[in-house]
Amino acid sequence: MEAVRRRGRVLLLALMGSLPLVVGPGMARGAEAAKPAAQPAAKPAAPAAAERIGAEVCLQCHSQYQKEWYTLRHNRFRKSDSAPETLRGCEGCHGPGSAHLEDEKFGHIKNPRKATGLAAVQMCFQCHGTDRKISGWLQTPHAKAGVNCGSCHEMHKETQQPALLKAKTTALCLSCHPDQEPTFRLNSHHPVLEERMTCTDCHDVHNEGLNSRDALKAGNDRCIRCHLEKQGPFLFEHQTTPEPGDANCLSCHVPHGSANPRLTQFYGSGVCLQCHADITADPKHLPRLGGHQCYDAGCHNHLHGSNSDRQLIN
Numbered sequence: 001m002e003a004v005r006r007r008g009r010v011l012l013l014a015l016m017g018s019l020p021l022v023v024g025p026g027m028a029r030g031a032e033a034a035k036p037a038a039q040p041a042a043k044p045a046a047p048a049a050a051e052r053i054g055a056e057v058c059l060q061c062h063s064q065y066q067k068e069w070y071t072l073r074h075n076r077f078r079k080s081d082s083a084p085e086t087l088r089g090c091e092g093c094h095g096p097g098s099a100h101l102e103d104e105k106f107g108h109i110k111n112p113r114k115a116t117g118l119a120a121v122q123m124c125f126q127c128h129g130t131d132r133k134i135s136g137w138l139q140t141p142h143a144k145a146g147v148n149c150g151s152c153h154e155m156h157k158e159t160q161q162p163a164l165l166k167a168k169t170t171a172l173c174l175s176c177h178p179d180q181e182p183t184f185r186l187n188s189h190h191p192v193l194e195e196r197m198t199c200t201d202c203h204d205v206h207n208e209g210l211n212s213r214d215a216l217k218a219g220n221d222r223c224i225r226c227h228l229e230k231q232g233p234f235l236f237e238h239q240t241t242p243e244p245g246d247a248n249c250l251s252c253h254v255p256h257g258s259a260n261p262r263l264t265q266f267y268g269s270g271v272c273l274q275c276h277a278d279i280t281a282d283p284k285h286l287p288r289l290g291g292h293q294c295y296d297a298g299c300h301n302h303l304h305g306s307n308s309d310r311q312l313i314n
């Protein structure tokens with residue numbers, strides 16, 4: 001970067017001559033800011049004195065972004081004449097850049113990587129406020145931990161991933177959550193590492209379902225979406241929690257992986273004894289031969305719900 005820095009100083013002088021060309025049309029900014037279209041962009045705390053200098057100038061120094069600036073689909077609107085001036089160019093996200101050039105240390109420019117909360121993402125909601133909610137985002141565990149849109153989405157380069165992701169979804173998630181990987185290698189597990197499903201099949205990172213606590217999909221989207229036959233309604237429900245649907249599943253299953261068969265929380269009858277501990281005192285419920293218990297001995301084999309038997313047998 002030292003080379004850039006030195007070259008930058010020389011460039012700066014050269015560029016200053018051409019600045020009015022770029023800045024000129026923006027001179028009437030006072031009037032422009034009063035327009036409704038410019039509202040969301042008007043708020044961020046850019047230094048009051050900073051002026052727009054245009055993407056061409058930024059690219060002189062940050063030339064590693066030169067090629068894809070012109071080809072990246074995400075830049076199409078930003079480069080078009082129909083976009084409001086405040087949204088155009090690099091400065092549509094980074095804010096006006098003149099102070100950045102005047103600063104010896106090349107600070108005085110918004111770097112979302114170093115920001116948190118609203119300041120780190122407001123640039124995105126200038127446009128994405130229509131497809132997602134900023135209030136929802138700010139409640140996510142990621143927002144609270146300073147993981148921002150730019151941590152997962154690449155804004156400057158072509159990554160060949162859908163949704164401008166920095167890497168394949170599962171690899172991306174595991175790059176920060178490596179401790180979850182072993183859970184997907186246990187005896188029984190969801191086939192995530194096998195690429196038959198991804199983390200976001202169950203997790204809602206953007207909090208679209210407003211279930212912010214652990215970034216999970218809301219309601220029945222989580223388990224029943226794929227395991228429809230468990231949904232019911234059954235004549236005889238096995239309602240293990242006051243809430244219906246997916247909350248129910250987690251009283252017996254772990255979601256990622258388990259050393260027990262069928263992703264169960266405990267081995268064999270242990271799953272049932274969590275709640276039916278009193279059954280061990282019932283003379284009718286003596287343990288069966290061969291270690292078969294409760295459900296796999298042909299007894300309560302419709303433990304997810306039955307249409308014929310109150311005791312969940314068939």
Ligand code: HEC
Nearest residue numbers: 001004005008012057058061090094097106107109110111
């Ligand atoms: C004269 C050369 C030059 C120009 C023009 C220039 N930059 Fe920079 N920029 C730099 C240098 C040098 C750094 C420091 C890099 C470093 O320290 O690693 C930098 C750093 C940055 C950073 C990181 C700042 C931080 O605090 O971490 C951002 C963001 C940035 N530039 C965006 C822009 C944008 C947007 C434009 C156009 C509005 C622009 N730059 C124009 C040279 C330039």
Ligand code: HEC
Nearest residue numbers: 055058059062065069089090093111112113149150151155
């Ligand atoms: C759509 C919004 C958007 C646009 C447009 C955009 N950037 Fe960025 N830029 C970001 C985000 C988000 C980050 C933070 C990335 C991260 O967290 O890893 C960033 C980070 C940077 C950084 C700092 C990288 C670092 O390692 O800290 C530089 C330099 C930069 N951008 C330059 C530019 C230049 C030059 C342009 C125009 C060619 C540009 N950006 C256009 C959103 C944008």
Ligand code: HEC
Nearest residue numbers: 073074077078087123124126127149150153155162163164
């Ligand atoms: C100037 C308006 C604007 C801003 C600012 C903006 N976007 Fe977008 N974004 C769009 C438009 C328009 C699309 C529609 C799809 C397309 O043409 O790529 C889009 C699409 C996307 C997509 C989906 C792309 C795909 O291939 O499915 C992602 C992800 C995205 N934006 C992330 C971001 C992030 C992260 C930021 C902030 C760093 C941001 N955007 C800022 C206008 C914007």
Ligand code: HEC
Nearest residue numbers: 121124128137142147148149151152153163169200205206
């Ligand atoms: C923890 C990683 C992560 C963060 C942080 C993140 N996203 Fe995403 N985003 C994804 C993934 C993964 C997808 C791909 C779709 C999916 O699997 O849900 C995606 C898809 C998108 C899309 C495409 C829409 C669609 O339905 O295909 C947009 C737009 C988007 N994100 C915008 C944002 C914005 C804006 C932010 C910041 C407020 C953000 N994202 C933060 C991971 C993330």
Ligand code: HEC
Nearest residue numbers: 141142145147151152172173176199200203205213214215
């Ligand atoms: C840039 C690093 C990073 C990436 C990428 C990332 N996360 Fe996170 N994630 C974090 C941090 C930091 C936290 C908050 C601290 C914690 O609880 O671990 C967090 C929290 C979470 C939580 C809540 C944890 C809890 O204890 O309640 C879930 C769930 C989660 N992330 C899932 C995902 C998924 C799914 C993806 C991929 C789409 C992803 N993360 C990508 C860094 C990341």
Ligand code: HEC
Nearest residue numbers: 170173174177180190192198199201202203214216255256
């Ligand atoms: C089959 C659905 C499903 C899939 C797939 C899934 N998760 Fe989860 N994950 C959950 C549920 C449900 C919880 C909440 C567990 C609880 O509350 O006991 C959770 C919890 C978490 C937590 C919180 C930490 C913890 O131990 O409670 C993290 C972090 C996490 N998941 C990351 C990931 C990552 C990374 C992936 C992909 C590699 C992934 N998840 C795939 C359903 C899933």
Ligand code: HEC
Nearest residue numbers: 188189191197201202222223225226249253255261262263
């Ligand atoms: C995106 C679809 C999807 C979602 C969502 C999903 N699963 Fe699965 N589930 C699968 C697939 C695929 C398998 C593996 C089936 C196979 O290997 O034939 C599976 C297997 C299972 C198994 C059997 C595991 C074994 O070892 O035989 C259980 C139990 C299970 N899932 C429970 C759940 C629970 C509980 C949730 C919600 C936390 C959930 N699933 C969410 C797709 C999903």
Ligand code: HEC
Nearest residue numbers: 223224227230240245246248249251252262264271295296
């Ligand atoms: C009362 C505890 C309990 C609850 C609640 C529960 N399960 Fe199960 N589930 C089990 C047990 C035990 C097995 C293993 C059955 C066997 O091996 O015969 C199992 C097996 C499964 C299987 C794999 C075998 C099959 O029947 O397809 C899937 C998939 C599954 N459960 C999904 C779910 C879903 C989705 C929910 C929530 C709607 C749920 N379970 C709620 C205890 C439970």
Ligand code: HEC
Nearest residue numbers: 239240251252271272274275276294295300303310311312
């Ligand atoms: C999280 C708690 C919980 C777990 C775990 C659980 N159950 Fe239940 N079970 C209940 C509740 C609550 C009822 C309804 C109680 C009632 O109506 O008396 C019920 C009812 C039943 C009934 C119907 C009893 C009747 O007379 O109506 C059977 C049979 C049953 N459970 C079997 C099982 C089996 C087999 C397992 C293990 C796979 C299991 N349960 C695990 C909570 C649980």
